[in-house]
Amino acid sequence: MQELTLNKVKQSSFSKKRCVGYVRVSTQEQAEEGYSIDAQIQTIQEYCQRENMECVGVYVDRGKSGKNIKGRPEMQQLLHDAENGDFDAVVVWKISRVARNLMNLLEIVNVLQKQDIAFYSISEKFQVDTTTGRFMLQIMASVNELERNQIAENVKLGMTKRAFDGGWNGGRILGYDNVENENSKKILQVNEKEAELIRLIFQEAATGKGYRAIANSLNRAGHRTKQGNPFSTIAVKDILYNQTYVGKIQYNKYEKWADKRRKGLSENAFVVEGQHEAIVDEALWQKVQLKLKASSKHPSWNKTGTSVLTGMIRCPECGSSMVINNVYNNLKDGTKKKIRYYSCSQFRNKGASVCHANSIQAELAERKVAEKLKEVVAQPEVLERVVERMNQQLQDREKPVKRELDRIKVEIAQKGSSTDKLLELMLEAPEIATDLNKRIKQLEQEKQALVQKERQLHRELSRDAQSVSLEEARRTLELLGRSIDGKRNKELKEIYKVFIDKITFDKKSKDVTLHLLFSQDFVRKLSHATERESSPTEGDGSFVLSQEFCLIL
Known part of the structure; x- marks a missing residue:
């Protein structure tokens, strides 16, 4: 703007x-x-x-x-x-x-x-x-x-009727091409090259291979989805459950998808025979569905979401979020010990051709995060060094922005001066007004682009204009220390989500770095996260940060 x-x-x-x-x-x-x-x-x-x-x-x-x-x-x-x-x-x-x-x-x-x-x-x-x-x-x-x-309702009725007749309402799908028939209606036509890939996926699943093993195999062989992306476990799963490949049309499975996603299951879903040709025969389809049903009873990794750092800890290689993975070790007495690891979600979804596991023991990572927070709360001199470093970084970041702003201001003034001169020339020589108008319009467009860039830089400066207050940082972290003390994992995770922007770690040393972001309504959010009726601090109900600030520990 x-x-x-x-x-x-x-x-x-x-x-x-x-x-x-x-x-x-x-x-x-x-x-x-x-x-x-x-x-x-x-x-x-x-x-x-x-x-x-x-x-x-x-x-x-x-x-x-x-x-x-x-x-x-x-x-x-x-x-x-x-x-x-x-x-x-x-x-x-x-x-x-x-x-x-x-x-x-x-x-x-x-x-x-x-x-x-x-x-x-x-x-x-x-x-x-x-x-x-x-x-x-x-x-x-x-x-x-x-x-x-009304338009949405009419479109919905038309699509439902088309689906009832076995017609295709969807977009591009691997294994088929969207073509028009003699009546100019969209139909699915088998793409033989892609269909072979679909059959391969079903055949591998029929042998007992899991989603990740299949995705890894496909990616290593250089295969890609219809959109040209590497295969993920989700992409493989969607193919194996998609009844289109067995010659059927499933419609209206979800309602209000944009708002509810997969939670919005519809009561009016239906499956009918499609007008298109099947890629997978019924026998192979049924065999795969039985395998999937059996394997779904024994999930291989924890999906409960109670691990404290999921959604915050990042892969040191690709930067993607990390997910929890349970590994069971056999002890000498014959019992099994469960060990939790955070590992790269890209690796788990798409295999080793995309990233690597880069695992870190969950207990170790969670302990290091807690220790870092306690250290900075308990030792004022540590917090003082952190704030001093952050403020220096803010100042260093401002310098090139201010230089760029000065350059843009000069250029904007030059564009304005050039426009004024052309307007004066237009009064003196009206016969060339058409040509001058074109140049004036071009100058105005260039000036507008510069002004938009200037505004963007002003936004950056205003974000970084105020240095981090040591007193506010100290008070915030004291409040934080009281809030996280003695909390269970599920509660702790909700509190962490209020102020932890991301967590990174060194692949070799396993040292963690915390990127903390405290918004101005931090106290209100913290109170909500701890699910208390009152503010999390007695006597601190009026405590509001004067500005948003970041800390890197």
Whole structure:
């Protein structure tokens, strides 16, 4: 977005209203005429010019759905800047660019109105700074939502009917090509080369090979999925359970997939004979299903999620998260001892051709993490050294950013000066105005790109502007020490998730490094994690961090 250089001032009769634009296209809409980013920006800028408003920036969410605010970083930034008073109005091409449902739209408009920021929609021709305008906004948003829901219902009915008839509704699938028949309808046609790979996967599963062994074998042989990626255990599992390969169509297994994922099992799922040719015969299919059913009763690794560091500890080789793996050793007395290890999830999913196990004993890793935290809580001088080092790193990081900012400011001024000279020349020589206009437009585009870069750098600086306060760090860690003392694994994991960004370790020495991130609402999150009704610290209920800060231990 363009850099917002003006401070919030009271509007007067002679000052222009500062406005910003917001534009969005989803991935699906990017190819549709009229929805393009450039078209929306141009429409907004022309509107501002007509209404005698100064467009001081444009927030752009590219390839983002309007379903919610969370998935749109520029919308979040717009709302944050609105609270800082960086502009006086927001202009959009259509209200559908802002939100897809009425609740989200009203939430956004309410945030703006609390800051006395106007909201204008060009296509619907209304403003929400009047009672009538706000009423019209709600009506238009409700109509848009109704239309979308009706379209979705009609599409769903059509797809269900097609599936009942044995037709294919899905996307690309390994073993088949999507082609059109004589009626221009999409059908599955066997891709013989890929079909051989599918048969190989089923044959290996029929011999008792597990998902990881099959994935490892495929990756070593250079085989890839339909998307060109290495095979993972999930990819192999999905193939072995996919009834499409035995000539059937399964439909409506999940409902509201975008919200619930695999938890949203539908009661209206059905399986019918498909119109396509099977790749795997019924006998091989049944044999594999029996093997899968038998092996599923004896899971080879712990999926309970109670191991303290899962989701936080990272593979030292590829950086992926690590998962828990149980190994059983036979003792002299004949009993078995279970040893837990954290090992690379990429290795476990895709095999040794992608990464290696890089295992570390879970007990060792968990103990080292706890000891590091206790050390920095118990020894003030250790914390002091850590904070001093972090602040020095912040200062070092600022220097190149400031140099780049200085360079960009000079370049922006040069672009502005060049534009002014061309405008003067246009007055003196109107016969070359067309050529000059092209150059002026190009300079404006280059200037806009520079201003967006300048704003991004200002964001980086503002994040790092304040040094870490030793007193706040000390108080935070004391609070943390009291919260984790005596906790069981499940409780400890919830607390760790509040402030541990990631954990790395040295493959040889097994020394761990903690990357801690303390947000301003750390106390509230900690209280929620410990599931207490009150704040986790008596007398510290008003303790709020003045800024977010990081520590590396």
